[in-house]
Amino acid sequence: MTLILRGLIAHTPHNPFHRAEALESFSDGAIALQEGKIAAVGPYPQIHRRFPGAQLQDCRDGLLLPGLIDTHVHYPQTRVIGAMGYTLLDWLQQRTLPLEARLSDNRLARELAREFVRLLLRNGTTTALVFGSHFQGATANLFGAAEDVGLRLLAGQVCSDRMLRPELHTTPQRSYEEQKMLIQRFHNRGKLKYAVTPRFSLSASEGLLEVCQALFEEYPDVHFTSHINENREEIRAVAELFPWSANYLETYDRFGLIGPRSVLAHNVHPTEPELTRLAEAQAAIAHCPSSNAFIGSGIFPLKRHLQHGIRFGLGSDVGGGTGFSLLKEGLSAYIAQRYAEDGFPLTPAHLLYLATRAGAEILGLDREIGDLSPGKAADILYLRPEPESTLEVHFRHLDSVEQLLGSLFTLHGEARVEKVWLEGREAVLR
Ligand SMILES: O=c1[nH]c(=O)c2nc[nH]c2[nH]1
Numbered sequence: 246m247t248l249i250l251r252g253l254i255a256h257t258p259h260n261p262f263h264r265a266e267a268l269e270s271f272s273d274g275a276i277a278l279q280e281g282k283i284a285a286v287g288p289y290p291q292i293h294r295r296f297p298g299a300q301l302q303d304c305r306d307g308l309l310l311p312g313l314i315d316t317h318v319h320y321p322q323t324r325v326i327g328a329m330g331y332t333l334l335d336w337l338q339q340r341t342l343p344l345e346a347r348l349s350d351n352r353l354a355r356e357l358a359r360e361f362v363r364l365l366l367r368n369g370t371t372t373a374l375v376f377g378s379h380f381q382g383a384t385a386n387l388f389g390a391a392e393d394v395g396l397r398l399l400a401g402q403v404c405s406d407r408m409l410r411p412e413l414h415t416t417p418q419r420s421y422e423e424q425k426m427l428i429q430r431f432h433n434r435g436k437l438k439y440a441v442t443p444r445f446s447l448s449a450s451e452g453l454l455e456v457c458q459a460l461f462e463e464y465p466d467v468h469f470t471s472h473i474n475e476n477r478e479e480i481r482a483v484a485e486l487f488p489w490s491a492n493y494l495e496t497y498d499r500f501g502l503i504g505p506r507s508v509l510a511h512n513v514h515p516t517e518p519e520l521t522r523l524a525e526a527q528a529a530i531a532h533c534p535s536s537n538a539f540i541g542s543g544i545f546p547l548k549r550h551l552q553h554g555i556r557f558g559l560g561s562d563v564g565g566g567t568g569f570s571l572l573k574e575g576l577s578a579y580i581a582q583r584y585a586e587d588g589f590p591l592t593p594a595h596l597l598y599l600a601t602r603a604g605a606e607i608l609g610l611d612r613e614i615g616d617l618s619p620g621k622a623a624d625i626l627y628l629r630p631e632p633e634s635t636l637e638v639h640f641r642h643l644d645s646v647e648q649l650l651g652s653l654f655t656l657h658g659e660a661r662v663e664k665v666w667l668e669g670r671e672a673v674l675r
């Protein structure tokens with residue numbers, strides 16, 4: 246059976262940082278869906294002629310976009326959002342880690358996992374690279390919850406063996422065994438993938454990083470994710486703990502953890518040698534602008550990343566970030582670059598790319614998802630302006646799709662996620 250979605254369509258089949266006409270849009274467009282995949286996209290009359298017997302879903306009161314891709318978000322932190330007045334290390338100690346310690350309780354973990362995956366979908370996120378829990382059971386709950394709702398999930402059990410609090414510490418041997426079990430159970434099961442996830446090198450001994458290396462090498466298609474260069478105090482502390490290391494990046498690189506399947510969150514304060522090495526290794530960054538602002542970490546040096554040819558996507562970084570919406574992250578990125586001394590002038594096409602295709606690229610999923618090209622999975626988002634909102638006024642008085650995208654990111658709070666399709670199946674949002 247073919248389903249046609251008709252409405253205003255925008256996607257970025259190309260990279261707008263490399264090419265001027267990267268945005269493709271249709272003000273009266275259609276997407277044909279067949280067997281969970283996109284069969285065609287284009288102007289409505291053309292698609293209608295090509296698939297005459299198809300079922301039609303009229304979405305002309307809103308926009309159709311590719312599902313959004315969150316490249317950095319923490320499952321145990323939904324209830325931490327909004328903790329004001331801290332910077333990274335005291336935010337962790339006082340607000341975040343006490344809550345994360347409670348996920349040893351499997352019942353709470355299951356409740357948080359269900360809540361978390363539902364909130365991702367309700368914000369239009371259809372794929373996410375997620376920091377799991379320090380607990381194996383809670384991380385298993387996350388994989389289970391994602392599978393239940395059909396979310397595409399890359400995640401891992403977070404590991405640490407120092408500097409946090411005793412309940413969150415593991416040992417290298419135990420972490421190896423627990424992670425291996427999770428990999429065997431969940432990695433490549435349907436749309437689930439495993440990511441080796443030391444919290445940050447501040448909380449990981451060399452023995453624990455060696456275990457991460459062992460797993461990363463034993464399973465050559467698992468991913469690696471962690472944090473880097475977020476906060477100056479953190480960077481100083483890492484330098485003291487790893488006196489042999491020239492910089493933060495080397496604390497991971499020495500253990501073979503930096504390569505094309507690596508995504509490091511933040512990188513707000515990188516050195517030039519780190520940028521050079523990230524580019525050479527084809528490792529990627531999860532840029533989390535609202536978190537960087539909210540916990541006062543600084544402004545992402547976006548231009549320097551571009552100059553070095555480093556790939557990056559967007560991350561909500563809930564709960565350091567200000568919520569699950571990647572549209573809001575797009576606006577935050579835009580504003581931060583306006584504030585920055587040497588900021589990069591982002592356009593609506595850049596923001597859409599960063600919230601979709603860029604994420605697919607850095608997660609190695611750009612053949613499957615990230616835009617609406619035929620053959621890709623039908624992970625699609627239908628957004629509707631709230632009735633009588635400013636965004637609705639903009640929608641009714643459309644000048645160009647690109648301008649409307651600018652309004653959408655700016656007025657993101659007035660865009661309701663009406664429906665989400667995951668591989669062509671409508672997700673249950675409410
Ligand atoms: O933004 C962040 N959130 C966290 O939970 C975290 N842990 C280490 N470093 C971190 N940074």
Ligand SMILES: [Zn+2]
Pocket residue numbers: 317318319472510562565
């Ligand atoms: Zn984070």
